[in-house]
Amino acid sequence: MNPATPGPHQRPDNLWSSRTAFILAAIGSAVGLGNIWKFPYITGENGGGAFVLVYLACIAVVGVPVLIAEVTIGRRGARSPVASMRSLTDADGTRRGWRIIGWNGIVGAFFLLSFYSVIGGWSILYIFKTAAGLFSGADADAVAGIFGAMLASPWSLLIWHSVFMALVILIVGRGIRAGMEKAINMLMPLLFLLLVVMVAYAATTGHFGRAVSFMFSPDFSKLSTESMLIALGHAAFTLSIGIGVMMSYGSYLPQHVNIARTAITIALMDTLVALLAGLAIFPLVFANGLEPGSGPGLIFVTLPLAFGHMTGGTVFGTVFFALLLIAALTSAISLLEPVTEWLEEHKGISRGKSALTGGLGIWAAGIGTVLSFNAWKDFFPLGFIPIFEGKTVFDLLDFLVSNVMLPVGGLAIALFAGWAIKRDGLDQAIGLKGPLYTAFMFVLRFLTPAGIAVVFLYNLV
Numbered sequence: 001m002n003p004a005t006p007g008p009h010q011r012p013d014n015l016w017s018s019r020t021a022f023i024l025a026a027i028g029s030a031v032g033l034g035n036i037w038k039f040p041y042i043t044g045e046n047g048g049g050a051f052v053l054v055y056l057a058c059i060a061v062v063g064v065p066v067l068i069a070e071v072t073i074g075r076r077g078a079r080s081p082v083a084s085m086r087s088l089t090d091a092d093g094t095r096r097g098w099r100i101i102g103w104n105g106i107v108g109a110f111f112l113l114s115f116y117s118v119i120g121g122w123s124i125l126y127i128f129k130t131a132a133g134l135f136s137g138a139d140a141d142a143v144a145g146i147f148g149a150m151l152a153s154p155w156s157l158l159i160w161h162s163v164f165m166a167l168v169i170l171i172v173g174r175g176i177r178a179g180m181e182k183a184i185n186m187l188m189p190l191l192f193l194l195l196v197v198m199v200a201y202a203a204t205t206g207h208f209g210r211a212v213s214f215m216f217s218p219d220f221s222k223l224s225t226e227s228m229l230i231a232l233g234h235a236a237f238t239l240s241i242g243i244g245v246m247m248s249y250g251s252y253l254p255q256h257v258n259i260a261r262t263a264i265t266i267a268l269m270d271t272l273v274a275l276l277a278g279l280a281i282f283p284l285v286f287a288n289g290l291e292p293g294s295g296p297g298l299i300f301v302t303l304p305l306a307f308g309h310m311t312g313g314t315v316f317g318t319v320f321f322a323l324l325l326i327a328a329l330t331s332a333i334s335l336l337e338p339v340t341e342w343l344e345e346h347k348g349i350s351r352g353k354s355a356l357t358g359g360l361g362i363w364a365a366g367i368g369t370v371l372s373f374n375a376w377k378d379f380f381p382l383g384f385i386p387i388f389e390g391k392t393v394f395d396l397l398d399f400l401v402s403n404v405m406l407p408v409g410g411l412a413i414a415l416f417a418g419w420a421i422k423r424d425g426l427d428q429a430i431g432l433k434g435p436l437y438t439a440f441m442f443v444l445r446f447l448t449p450a451g452i453a454v455v456f457l458y459n460l461v
């Protein structure tokens with residue numbers, strides 16, 4: 001069989017060359033900043049093993065079904081999210097309102113990448129800072145001072161944001177095979193290698209046992225209703241669903257690939273990386289008597305402090321930030337893809353120019369995030385509205401994308417694929433038969449939308 005059978009609208013020279021190529025690209029998208037700093041921390045704080053169980057249930061009930069639905073829609077439409085939704089609603093005679101899914105994708109990916117890239121830039125800068133030995137022997141104040149000084153300098157943030165975006169544009173601009181696949185085939189094996197190296201280092205030099213018990217010993221008393229909502233929200237973010245990224249990636253997927261099996265593989269690998277990231281980070285944190293604090297502080301303050309006091313810390317600290325950069329980069333290219341694909345189709349400009357145009361727009365939008373940490377630190381554009389009180393431009397974008405566009409998009413995708421899309425050959429496209437398919441459709445039609453709706457409403461109030 002031709003490994004890359006195209007669908008009616010797919011160009012044979014512009015498809016992932018194999019199932020593995022698609023899986024690696026999708027794992028690259030899924031594995032990002034979310035896995036490396038967020039998952040380990042929320043796991044520890046919400047009951048360890050108990051939380052992991054809830055998280056796995058959320059992956060199964062919301063993550064995997066929406067991932068399957070999104071890739072299926074993408075492959076059927078075989079165009080950018082906007083054009084795919086238009087073509088599917090036209091062909092099936094369904095309501096035009098569903099097209100919002102496509103637009104939500106392009107706009108969401110645009111804004112998410114605008115701030116994701118700024119943080120990606122931090123990881124480049126930290127590779128250099130760590131390699132230069134800036135943290136070696138430094139005390140807590142010095143390390144926090146370095147982080148603070150970086151945030152206080154708009155120029156330094158802007159430069160590294162620009163470098164990061166330039167890399168993303170270069171990779172995406174070369175196209176699916178020559179650009180993305182080539183980069184991913186190199187970066188993903190490297191990512192796994194560096195991760196294993198980091199876990200081995202942490203296991204031999206850190207407090208591995210404490211990390212394991214922090215992350216895994218089930219403490220059901222810490223598992224609140226809120227923990228369950230956190231698990232559900234994170235399950236959606238970490239699998240890159242809701243804003244057209246997986247739809248775009250699916251539009252280059254050969255017809256013979258079994259989507260259900262592929263989606264499960266992606267979800268399992270993403271979870272494995274998140275668990276390993278925790279086992280690479282916490283042993284070092286505990287070995288230095290530090291707090292497993294939340295947010296960027298864990299990665300950019302606590303960890304450098306830990307590395308600064310360990311043998312081999314300079315080398316392994318550098319390795320760690322290289323790992324973070326790779327994770328962020330392969331997620332970022334997936335975010336530029338829907339925007340590029342859309343420009344390519346709608347404006348009829350070449351792939352390279354589309355990536356450049358989209359990328360420059362995103363770069364410019366990112367300046368809002370750059371300034372949120374310094375000149376606009378006290379600028380709260382929508383501060384007069386109670387839920388936006390005290391939110392900077394960066395906080396607003398993050399809130400809008402993570403808490404509104406992702407859940408609304410995920411909900412709409414589940415409903416569209418569950419209720420509205422034409423059913424002919426859907427089971428075959430997804431790759432499920434008989435009772436399995438029936439069970440899957442039941443989850444997609446009822447449980448998935450209900451789960452997302454609850455989290456969405458909760459996050460708003």
Ligand code: TRP
Nearest residue numbers: 030032033034035237238240331
């Ligand atoms: N999944 C990535 C992470 O965990 C982030 C990401 C990349 C993403 N592309 C996305 C999230 C699309 C939602 C939608 O860091």
